[in-house]
Amino acid sequence: MNGRSTPRFLLGVGAQKAGTTWLHQYLGRSPRVDFGFVKEYHVFDALFIDDPVIRQAYLQRRINDIVDPTRVPGLDQLRLLRFLGDPAAYFDHFEKICRRRPIELTGDMTPSYAGLPTEALRFIRAQLEQRGFAVRVVFLMRDPVERCISSVRMRLRLAQAERTRTEEEATLAELYASPGQQMRTRYDLTIERLESAFDASQIHYGFYETLFETASVRRICDFLAIPYLEPDFDKRVNVSRTDHAVSEPLRATVARAYEPVYRFVAAKFGHEWIERLWPSSRYVRPGMI
């Protein structure tokens, strides 16, 4: 490609509300990195996700950006739709980025890719490797209960809804087990699919709770084979925090709905570590995880 080291393609697959935007901005500061015109390309969710309601929602958002008779579509929106019509154009786009300047890393960090089926992941890998990319997958996880709370808060913020404690709890109770929240929270299923599509050495697992630490960022830079730059840990993006405390019983309900996630992640990454990192794991059959 540029005659130097093999360029890396970072495929960020979530989780949503687990620090992916912060990481994207941090990596994008490096002159050796160019992610193109958007953080989340949302190509493969709209084409491959099995759940028709979720898939159609992503697809239809893309189409409606273009065909809205009251607005002139932006060039970026046209490009995104073109990628949907022909994913070869998506892969070509990244190849062009690497030809334009001697960069080392490009990629797409779309959190809903956490819900992609194995065949989609295999397709992406094959296409990227065929174009000479070294594929690197990053999956950041966060305590399932906190992730759902944060997701609900973001939703209320974006909908400009009133954000009282009552409203937050009602929305959480309504949505925590919805197909969309499950898709973004069942890290166990995402990991299984990632590991049947990629080699272990191509996947980096991280945790939101320890992301904003020098050591974690260093590990990510090493994994992506780019030089470490001092991060700005005070910067937070897409913050949806409020001061309302979600009640214990509701937290417990959400935690129990994601019991397989707590169990799987604890078994894979260490029980004590997860109990410390994810306080809501205490709701999952005390002492059992």
Added chain:
Amino acid sequence: MPKTFLLGVGAHKGGTTWLHDYLKGRPDTDMGFLKEYHVFDALFIDEAVIRRKFLQQRIKDIVSPTRWPRLDQLRLLRFLGNPEHYFDYFQRLCRDPRVKLTGDITPSYSGLPIEAFGYIKQQLEQRGFDVKVLLLMRDPVERCLSATRMWMRHSRIERTAESEAARLAVFHQLPGYRLRTRYDLTIANLEAVFRPEQIFYGFYEELFDQASVRALCRFLGLPYLEPDLAKRVNESRTDHVLPDALRAEVAQAYAMVYRAVGERFGQARVAALWPNQRFVR
């Protein structure tokens, strides 16, 4: 009087274009700007490769860097972006008091899952339509052969007896052929959603006949008008003879269709209409 919406769900190569031409030519219908709107196949078909093919064709029509999109292509993409626009469009067509019937005859809808049929029915009935569904079936071997011949004609591939047989031997097993030939599955999905009186099953082999057209008009609540029975459309016929061994192979691959249709519509009738049934063991 409620207006009728005809949802044609195939089969592909089962006479749907002839029927659409007949309906379009009547003064009491308005079928809109197209025969096959291809909205729900691109959104709902479970088989991911097929669904994406329909979807991506629609998108490519619009975003091709070398051509300006046509207005009808933009409309189709708009329907995909929000099917409410599709349903609203047909409702608008029916505001004309002369129009008694409108509809969409898209043969690949034969592959739609139950949830898609349920959604279409609900949306149409919510808008006051009397929904009628039509499935025209054709001998599975002949249907696959006709589809293969049409594909070769469109692809400008020389059509000899050998080249047709070689392709049919492969094509009939493809998911796209299965989706269009498994009438048994289509029937089961339709009947999970629609009431019996909403569905009309016809046979290509007896379509070009006054009695069938009469029955169809009655089903659609339209007065009978004389059709042009000599007219053929999208014809891909050749004189090449297909070897019996290959007929038997294709028939055997769709044995469950011959069986289910025979049980449902009468063994003797289906044996007479579909000669390839004799190859089913």
